[in-house]
Amino acid sequence: MLTITHTHEAGTIIDGTAKGDGSAEILKANRWRWGRSIGAWFVPNSRDRLPQDHVITRTAAALEAAGFELAPLEIDRTSRSTAEVEAAKIARQADRVDALDAKADRKTANAETAWEKHERDVARLPEGGEPIKVGHHSEGRHRSAINKAHNSMRRSIDAHNDAEEAARRAEAAAATTDARYNSVTVANRIEKIGADIRRYERQIIADVYDSEKGYRPATDEQKAKRAAHYSPKLGELRDQLTYWEQVRADQIATGKATGYSRDTIAKGDAVKIRGHWVKVARVNAKTVSVETPYSWTDRAPYAEIQDHQPAAA
Structure with missing residues (x-):
C-alpha cells in the first residue's frame, strides 16, 4: 500500500514504492523526484510550503488508475513560523x-x-x-x-x-546562507512578498465575469469564500513579511544595510551604487534615477545605495 503524506517540515512524500513496481514512471510524469538521502519520492519545492493539492490529487488518481492501492491521504496543513x-x-x-x-x-x-x-x-x-x-x-x-x-x-x-x-x-x-541574507536580497524579497500579498488580496475582491452582463462586482458571499480559500497562503506570506522586515530593520540598525528612501535622497545628490558615485536625476517611489554619460538615466532600488552625499556637500 502506498501512502502520500505532507507536513510543512518534510514536504510531500510517498512511502511504500518499490523498484520496478511501475510507480516510478507515474511519479516522474507528475514531476516527483527520487530523494536518495531520504529513500523516497518527493514533490520538489514542497518542504516549508503549503501542500500542492492539485499535484497530490492528480498523482493519487493516476496511481489508483494503474492499480496501486493507496492509503487515505495524510495532509497536515499546519505551517511552521518563518523563524522556524x-x-x-x-x-x-x-x-x-x-x-x-x-x-x-x-x-x-x-x-x-x-x-x-x-x-x-x-x-x-x-x-x-x-x-x-x-x-x-x-x-x-x-x-x-x-x-x-x-x-x-x-x-x-x-x-x-x-x-x-x-x-x-x-x-x-x-x-x-550569507547570500540569502544579503541586504539587497532581503530588501528585494520583502518587495516580492508584499507584491504577492497584494495580488492575493486583489483576487479576493476581483470582479466576477457574467456571460450575459459582463464583469460585475463580487458578492459578499463570493468574497468570503475566496478569503477562506486564500487565508492559509496569506497567513504564511504575512508571517514571512514580518520576519524579513525585522531582519532588514536589524541590518539597518547594525549598519549592515542602508535605509535610504525618497525621504532622504533628493535630486542633485550623489549616491554610491555598486562601488560608483553617480548624481541623482530623479527620486521615485521605490527607485532612484541617476545620470549616465549618455542621453538616458539608469534606475536602482534604494536598497542598492551604499552611501550618500547631499548636493550641498
Missing part, C-alpha cells in the same frame, strides 16, 4: 557544508595519493629517458612501465580535478 523555517534551513545548510568539506578533504587526500603513485611509477622508468629497445628482452617491461606512468598520471589529474570541484562546491555552499 529559516532556522531549519540554516541548520541544514551547515550540515551540508560540513559534509562537502569532509568530501573535499577526502578528494584532496585521494589526489595526493594518486600523485605519489605516479611519482613511484615514473621512478621505475629507465633513467635519462632511455628509448625502448625493440626486440630486447627489456622491451615488454619498459612498455609496461611507460603505460603505468601514463595511466597513473591520468588518474592523478582526474583526482586533482575532482578535489578542486569538491572544494569549489564546499566554498559555494558556505556562502549560501
Whole structure:
C-alpha cells in the first residue's frame, strides 16, 4: 500500500514504492523526484510550503488508475513560523557544508595519493629517458612501465580535478546562507512578498465575469469564500513579511544595510551604487534615477545605495 503524506517540515512524500513496481514512471510524469538521502519520492519545492493539492490529487488518481492501492491521504496543513523555517534551513545548510568539506578533504587526500603513485611509477622508468629497445628482452617491461606512468598520471589529474570541484562546491555552499541574507536580497524579497500579498488580496475582491452582463462586482458571499480559500497562503506570506522586515530593520540598525528612501535622497545628490558615485536625476517611489554619460538615466532600488552625499556637500 502506498501512502502520500505532507507536513510543512518534510514536504510531500510517498512511502511504500518499490523498484520496478511501475510507480516510478507515474511519479516522474507528475514531476516527483527520487530523494536518495531520504529513500523516497518527493514533490520538489514542497518542504516549508503549503501542500500542492492539485499535484497530490492528480498523482493519487493516476496511481489508483494503474492499480496501486493507496492509503487515505495524510495532509497536515499546519505551517511552521518563518523563524522556524529559516532556522531549519540554516541548520541544514551547515550540515551540508560540513559534509562537502569532509568530501573535499577526502578528494584532496585521494589526489595526493594518486600523485605519489605516479611519482613511484615514473621512478621505475629507465633513467635519462632511455628509448625502448625493440626486440630486447627489456622491451615488454619498459612498455609496461611507460603505460603505468601514463595511466597513473591520468588518474592523478582526474583526482586533482575532482578535489578542486569538491572544494569549489564546499566554498559555494558556505556562502549560501550569507547570500540569502544579503541586504539587497532581503530588501528585494520583502518587495516580492508584499507584491504577492497584494495580488492575493486583489483576487479576493476581483470582479466576477457574467456571460450575459459582463464583469460585475463580487458578492459578499463570493468574497468570503475566496478569503477562506486564500487565508492559509496569506497567513504564511504575512508571517514571512514580518520576519524579513525585522531582519532588514536589524541590518539597518547594525549598519549592515542602508535605509535610504525618497525621504532622504533628493535630486542633485550623489549616491554610491555598486562601488560608483553617480548624481541623482530623479527620486521615485521605490527607485532612484541617476545620470549616465549618455542621453538616458539608469534606475536602482534604494536598497542598492551604499552611501550618500547631499548636493550641498
